[in-house]
Amino acid sequence: MEGVEHRTVEVNGIKMHVAEKGEGPVVLFLHGFPELWYSWRHQILALSALGYRAVAPDLRGYGDTDAPASVSSYTILHLVADVVALIDSLGVDQVFLVAHDWGALVGWYTCLFRPDRIKAYVCLSVPFMPRNPKVKPVDAMRALYGDDYYICRFQEPGKMETLYDNNIEEAIKNMLTSRRPGPPILPKEGAGSNPLASGSLPSRPLPSWLSQEDLTYYASKFGKTGLTGGLNYYRNLNLNWELTAAWTGVQVKVPVKFITGDLDIVYTSLGTKDYIESGAFKRDVPFLEEVVVQEGVAHFNNQEAAEDVSNHIYNFIKNF
Template sequence: MAEAPETTMATVTHRRVRTNGISMHIAEKGEGPLVLLIHGFPEIWSTWMYQIDRLAEQGYHAVAPDMRGYGDSDCPRDLASYTVLHLVGDLIGLLDELKEQQALVVGHDWGAEVAWHLCLLRPDRVRALASLSVPFRPRSPTLKPLALMQRFGEGFYISQFQEPGRTERSFAKYDCLTVLKKFLLLNAPELLAAPPGVEIIDFLETPESLPPWIKEEELRYAAEQFEKSGFTGALNYYRAMDKNWELLAPWQGAKITVPTKFVTGDKDQGFQSFGTKDYIENGHFKRLVPDLDIVVIDGHHFIQLERAERVTDEILTFFANIRSSV
């Protein structure tokens, strides 16, 4: 395992657990009620370093896994092994291995998507959810996700990610550190779509300097993990979207009943695109997630990094209220 940034490595414990047929790497710290921290794309467990420290200080057992296909967790080669049922199953198995009936859950980006479906499929195992950046969306009764995304054109990043090997080849023109920097770029367009004939990774600019909320050594550590694992596992989450639509048909119209706080940045590309802002503000989101508190703050997509203190305060306040209400 590559050495993590020194400030965190000294206080965080690392181990592997068996869950759902794979070996999953987890980083953990603290004692108390379990908090699962589920990362997104293109991230690993270390995206939660600030939250791990604060949660542990406040009397929680913070556990941040490398999700299936990422970092030091197993990366199955078969695309069929990356459905949302597999990803939720990994977390249920992790809870069982940790001998915990329930967890408080925090998810960002794809981690939020997985966390929503953990709540949908197994609400009995989730005490409360803090979802960052990605709201719960209703399943279309007639159209698969990729059909819905055709309106954004062939340059849309999710569309480009679909062809096995295509994005891996385009990413390979750059070192992993540059790939990560490109996706962390603050002034990316509202819609992540490249012009015709251009790969999305070529379209995204490389920032000349890093924003103050991320350190070079932290990005280098994450980049070393992707150098080992590659990006195929991470990209397979996107490639399984249509299959997820098929598998989730039995839950058509179901609501999320778990107490939830949703935090997003007002400048997040996802908030500004796809009708998300209107969906959140017009009450439709809350009709699907009745026990919901929505917080929109100044920030962009990687909100748990950019606004680490504010986001963590929101999470801690929410979880404290959940604990006191029992």
């Protein structure tokens, strides 16, 4: 991508790859699973052209950033520490934070732990999930959707990797282009029963928002690293619950704008829609200023509805 500079910085004991473009106030973008800095390619170009310094790292375990071998090296404390150290490396006190999917969870905890470092937060897809002191999150998901719920399937190291890594390009394609709302259920009968796995679906044309060049870039990076780093985030959900006990009931007190699609797998499962519409989201995030639900848009809205997302980001952060 023209004008995007790449470098490696040392943060929190690891080497992190960072892409950036532009000058001005920093907008820091955090990607999700199974993505990379590249997922923000459209927003990097749009925001840098509007007078901002757009910065997008490969998060721990992804792309050209280090991937520690230990599963326990991917707790939310590690991930937030990476972000804070990255902000320090940029030479600024505060950033505008924009995040999606797992990046969104890291973003929420960054706002919770270090609100002094965040001017405002634009969150995509995953709302704040307050800690339930009575039940661990994976246990709650298993009780709700059973052992075949995708996050439950992701828990065992090595199992899902063997399913996905056989044809990483097709697996990435199926995950990025899935438009099936509701909870992703991955039956254990094999790849043919798994709607996200390679070989599970007839090859279909790429959507207009995802080119073969884009897919090839993702496949080239995940072909080298595999999906283990990203899957390890899910494998720490119960440990994160233990580590964050002291923050039970604490509100997120930074200005927030939330954007999701009405076909998003998160919006259409786990009681998310009701949580947002009932006022509970606003209770937990009192400075939530706006919720945007994009019609006909699925989970990867930063790519599928890139221009709309970029405009929403700019129209929010320009007020600060």
